[in-house]
Amino acid sequence: MIYFDNSATTKPYKEVLDSYIKVSSDFFGNPSSLHGIGGQAERLLMHAREQIAQLLDVRHSEIYFTSGGTESNNLAIKGTALMHRNRGRHIITTAIEHASVRETMEQLRELGFRVTFVQPDRRGIVSVEEIEKAITSETFLVSVMHVNNEIGSIQPIKEIGQLVKKHSKIIYHVDNVQGIGKVPMDFYEANIDLCTLSAHKFHGLKGNGVLFIREGVRLSPLFSGGNQEWKQRSGTENVAGIVAMAKALRITLNNKERYLDELLSVKNYLMEELEKMEGIAVHTPDIHAAPHIINFSVKGFKAEVFVHALEEKDIYVSTTSACSSKKAAASSTLVAMGVPEKDAKSAVRISLTYENTREEAAVFIAAVKETVNRLREVMK
Amino acid sequence: MINYDRILIRYGEISTKGRNRNKFIDKLRKSILSVLHDFPDIKIEASRDRMYIILNGSDGKEVSERLKSVFGIQSFSPAVKTNKKMEEMKAAALALFLKDYEEGKTFKITTKRADKTFPLNTEELNHEFGGHLLKNVPGLKVNVKKPDINVQIEIRGEAAYLSCETIQGAGGLPAGSGGKAMLMLSGGIDSPVAGYLSMKRGLDVEAVHFFSPPFTSERAKQKVIDLTEKLAGITGAVTLHIVPFTEIQQLIQQQVPQNYTMTATRRLMLRITDEIRRKNDGLAIITGESLGQVASQTLESMYAINDVTNTPILRPLITMDKSEIIEIAQRIDTHDISIRPFEDCCTVFVPASPKTKPKRDKVRHFESFVDFEPLIAKAVEGTEKMVTKPQSGKEESFEDLF
Numbered sequence: 196m197i198y199f200d201n202s203a204t205t206k207p208y209k210e211v212l213d214s215y216i217k218v219s220s221d222f223f224g225n226p227s228s229l230h231g232i233g234g235q236a237e238r239l240l241m242h243a244r245e246q247i248a249q250l251l252d253v254r255h256s257e258i259y260f261t262s263g264g265t266e267s268n269n270l271a272i273k274g275t276a277l278m279h280r281n282r283g284r285h286i287i288t289t290a291i292e293h294a295s296v297r298e299t300m301e302q303l304r305e306l307g308f309r310v311t312f313v314q315p316d317r318r319g320i321v322s323v324e325e326i327e328k329a330i331t332s333e334t335f336l337v338s339v340m341h342v343n344n345e346i347g348s349i350q351p352i353k354e355i356g357q358l359v360k361k362h363s364k365i366i367y368h369v370d371n372v373q374g375i376g377k378v379p380m381d382f383y384e385a386n387i388d389l390c391t392l393s394a395h396k397f398h399g400l401k402g403n404g405v406l407f408i409r410e411g412v413r414l415s416p417l418f419s420g421g422n423q424e425w426k427q428r429s430g431t432e433n434v435a436g437i438v439a440m441a442k443a444l445r446i447t448l449n450n451k452e453r454y455l456d457e458l459l460s461v462k463n464y465l466m467e468e469l470e471k472m473e474g475i476a477v478h479t480p481d482i483h484a485a486p487h488i489i490n491f492s493v494k495g496f497k498a499e500v501f502v503h504a505l506e507e508k509d510i511y512v513s514t515t516s517a518c519s520s521k522k523a524a525a526s527s528t529l530v531a532m533g534v535p536e537k538d539a540k541s542a543v544r545i546s547l548t549y550e551n552t553r554e555e556a557a558v559f560i561a562a563v564k565e566t567v568n569r570l571r572e573v574m575k
Numbered sequence: 576m577i578n579y580d581r582i583l584i585r586y587g588e589i590s591t592k593g594r595n596r597n598k599f600i601d602k603l604r605k606s607i608l609s610v611l612h613d614f615p616d617i618k619i620e621a622s623r624d625r626m627y628i629i630l631n632g633s634d635g636k637e638v639s640e641r642l643k644s645v646f647g648i649q650s651f652s653p654a655v656k657t658n659k660k661m662e663e664m665k666a667a668a669l670a671l672f673l674k675d676y677e678e679g680k681t682f683k684i685t686t687k688r689a690d691k692t693f694p695l696n697t698e699e700l701n702h703e704f705g706g707h708l709l710k711n712v713p714g715l716k717v718n719v720k721k722p723d724i725n726v727q728i729e730i731r732g733e734a735a736y737l738s739c740e741t742i743q744g745a746g747g748l749p750a751g752s753g754g755k756a757m758l759m760l761s762g763g764i765d766s767p768v769a770g771y772l773s774m775k776r777g778l779d780v781e782a783v784h785f786f787s788p789p790f791t792s793e794r795a796k797q798k799v800i801d802l803t804e805k806l807a808g809i810t811g812a813v814t815l816h817i818v819p820f821t822e823i824q825q826l827i828q829q830q831v832p833q834n835y836t837m838t839a840t841r842r843l844m845l846r847i848t849d850e851i852r853r854k855n856d857g858l859a860i861i862t863g864e865s866l867g868q869v870a871s872q873t874l875e876s877m878y879a880i881n882d883v884t885n886t887p888i889l890r891p892l893i894t895m896d897k898s899e900i901i902e903i904a905q906r907i908d909t910h911d912i913s914i915r916p917f918e919d920c921c922t923v924f925v926p927a928s929p930k931t932k933p934k935r936d937k938v939r940h941f942e943s944f945v946d947f948e949p950l951i952a953k954a955v956e957g958t959e960k961m962v963t964k965p966q967s968g969k970e971e972s973f974e975d976l977f
Contacts, residue, residue: 214976234794239973246977256911438976445977 197555199512201396202344202373202488202546208398211443215400218435226432227421236434239326243434243441253407255383259424260437264372264393265295266417270406270428271368271389272299275336275415276308282364283333285309289321289350290531291343296370297527300338309333318480319348319532336366340393343372345515345528345544346479347488349378356386365495366412370407372396378485388412388566394436398548399443403436450549458549459486461556465545466562474567476538487547490529492538493563496570501543504566510559512545552569577670578634579653582642583736584626587649587746589827595752596623602749602777603647610641627654639742644661644809646743646775647752652727654736659693664728664735665707667977671739672708672726682708687729704728748777750810756859757852759844762799762917765863765892767909768797768900772805772891773861780806781855782813783848785820795917800963805909808965811962816851817959820844823950831941837929838938841871843947849884850955859887865891865900875932882935901977 198206207215218239219316224232226240241255248255261267276286281491288300290312300310311329315321326337337359341352352369359367368389374380376397382390389412394403408427420429469477469491493501498514507514515526525539534542545559586603600621607628611617616631617638630637635653642651657667672682686700695703704726709715728853729736758770760782771778784799800815822842831839848860864872871880881888892900904910 217976226917229794231793234792236798237794238797239976242973431665442977 197551197559199545199547199551199555199559200511200513201548201551202267202544203513204395204401205398205548207395207400207439208443208446209398210446211439214442215439218438222434222475224434226434227423229455236432239433239438240432246441247405247444250448251382253411255424257407257410259406259408259427260265260432261404261406261428262402263395264293264370264391264432265404267391267393267404267406268293268295268332268370269299270367270417271391272296272338273303273417274427275366275368275389276303276306277415279335279364279366280308280411282335283331284335285311285331285333286328286336286338287313287326287334288338289313291315291319291321291341291345291348291528292338292340293344293370293372296338296340311345315528315531317533318483319343319346319478319528320480320483321350323351323354323358330358330365332364334362334365336368338368338370340370340372341380342371342378342485342488343528344373344488345526345542346490346532346547347373347485348480349374349483349485352380352387353385356384360386373485373488376444376451377487381468382407382409389414394440394443396446397443397447398499399440400436401431403440405440447549454549455486457553458547458551461547461551461553462486462489464553465489465556465560468556469563472567475563478532478534478542488521488544489546490526490542490544492534492541493543493567494538494541496541498541498543500570501541501566502568505562508562508566510562512543515542515544577655577667577674579655579738580630581654581736582628582630582635582638582651583644583654583738583792584628584651585649585744585908586626587647587744588622588748599647599752601671603645603706606647606750606810607642610645611638612811614638616971641959642744643742644745645750646745646747646777646809647749649746650741650744652738654738656734659690659730659735661695661703662975666739667737668704668726668728669708669711669761671737672724673712675739676712676715678714680723681721682724682726683717683719683722684708684898685725685727687727687910689729689731689868690895693730700728700730703864705798730793734976739744745775747775750774750777751779753777753779754859755781755855755857755862757848757855757857758782758861759848759863760784760799760802760915761863762795762802763863763915764904764910765865765868765900767863767913768903768907769861769863769889769891771809771903771907771909773889774806774809778859778861780813780861781857782815783818783851784815785844785862787819787821787824787846788819790821790824792917794915798912798915798917800961801912802909803963804965805912808964809907812964813960814855815961815963817961818847818851818954819957819959820847820954822854826945826947826950830945831938832929833926834930835933835938835941836926837871838879838933839942841876842883842938843951845880845888846883846947847951847954849886850951851950851958852886854955859889860884861889861891863892864890865895865897868897870929870931873931875934876930879933879935879938882939927951 222235224236226237244258245255248258304310313321313325339350359365366388369387370391372393375504388409390407392405416427418429423429454457469475476492498565525536526542529539614633616633618629620627657663686697686702686706688697698888727738756778758764758780774780782803786796803813827836827839
């Protein structure tokens, strides 16, 4: 099996599963319980929080556990809107965000907020100038993703952070679900107020995420209840998943230190080979791109056909982002970049992780060539 | 590419410590080695007025980060050593300068000529080095008053040392250079701060905690262990004494009128701490008391409580406001542990209205009906002693989970 769909989800590391099972069975207590079993669970939670904070180079009191990327994005955006609606009614985001940001914005729009969706350039990158132009005296939130999930373009997070810093009432949210463990980013240096992470994108488990909330930033909680997570997110903590996530992050960042160069060389090889092929258009930019995502169109074929054809060879890739791939619509990022709708509908995404090898890449390239030829025969 | 190969350390008040100097330097060397224990390649060279950490390829940035918390260091600078040939020194100065330089930054040269036989004097040296940089970096400007980069060149007998940065140290005196004292550690915000400040003045601090199961929980005890670990982060290790206190506390409740239980409890805690101090060769007791903060910390209370011992009681926070204390607690990272909401021995038995002006003679009278001595001896006997190290609390069974 060749699994090239790591931006949809990753396979949990074995060590991560071991932790999950051990914590679930041996330390099953509710961290809020007074007795010793609860106390143990609470200590695990604390260690996990400290470890994650340390790995991200932030304070442990700034790490809030959630159920994943979607919840973190919802909490960041709606929590800010509810808390700070008196600061203004205008929000800025980009036209290439993940659905959990985009749809949240739509919902807020229905509630009377104004939302500006800044368009990217042809490489899928938004410019600081465009963001600056969009800022009004009513703007209280800017939300920009770090690494685009569909084509892998890297947004100028640090530069936007410097811009936002000049406007003291604006809160700055960064969706870093695709960037973590792949593209380094200093939270403080980039002046980030809120930052989203999701465990299952770095070999942790589904159902766990983090929202970084910078010290001093206040949000209105979306879940009311037992006041867990310093009242920001009620609900009994998923201790096993959180411990597993802390471990997954450690291993992933370790792997990044050791294998980032290899990952890059696999990606570069794939990019070069794909660019050589006739009838294939690569959408991922050459620079300002993450080391693990490549998006390309096989002209003339619906992406879905291509995905299934590769699947017959035990190779797994995706059409666009997994969350929107079941809809027939073209990738919103590609459309925003100005890719013709027809090409956007034949876009395929491959997304790598540190386990993927050069050999797999070679098999993949051969399979693409063979599949393209075969399909061309059929379609003639 | 030139890289810093050593860190030059300037002593704080050690410099004034006359004949004890060697002892102080030795203590400082030990605390540095302890915070850098996982850098096996470093070497320390100490002289009367300087210390050098030779990096031997270790990460100078990380080493610098850790040195910031070591007491007894006034300031330090990453440095390179060169021979004393003008050409080589100039080349090294330029290379170092360029590492930090960005367009628009200003500079100055500070030379120190400890080697009085060196042919050029300070002024000539400044001129030579300054000229060399100005010649090689177009558009560079000098700013003697507030330079962005201060290139420091020190010409000593054996070699020359160059550096571009001076980092403020933690000040104070080297850990353990001033004798041992027992810290009464409740788990609240104040006592860890008192411990920290005492360590800063060179005291070797051992913590004493009173544990009253089932009235206080394992979690309250764990909280104290976590706090002790944080303090251990400063010196490498801190001993914690955990005193079983339930029996005495219950007896006090039976014997002493309610509004005096708090005073009597504090007196007994002090007696027990004093006994542990004696057994462990300490010379003082440290508390986190701050004048007027709670009923037990009025001057009248302190007078009635202090009555049980002649041992010096150090109260580093005595004149501080709560907000000042909290600020330090946050800085040394104990605040968030302290505010975990578990009952400790001081909060469980708090009477509805404790005396704010207890009378010494009255409390003596109330206590006189029971002989506490055997109970004190028993509590001291049953005291659990543990040595905490930074992060040692990560339970063995947890280790592979993370």
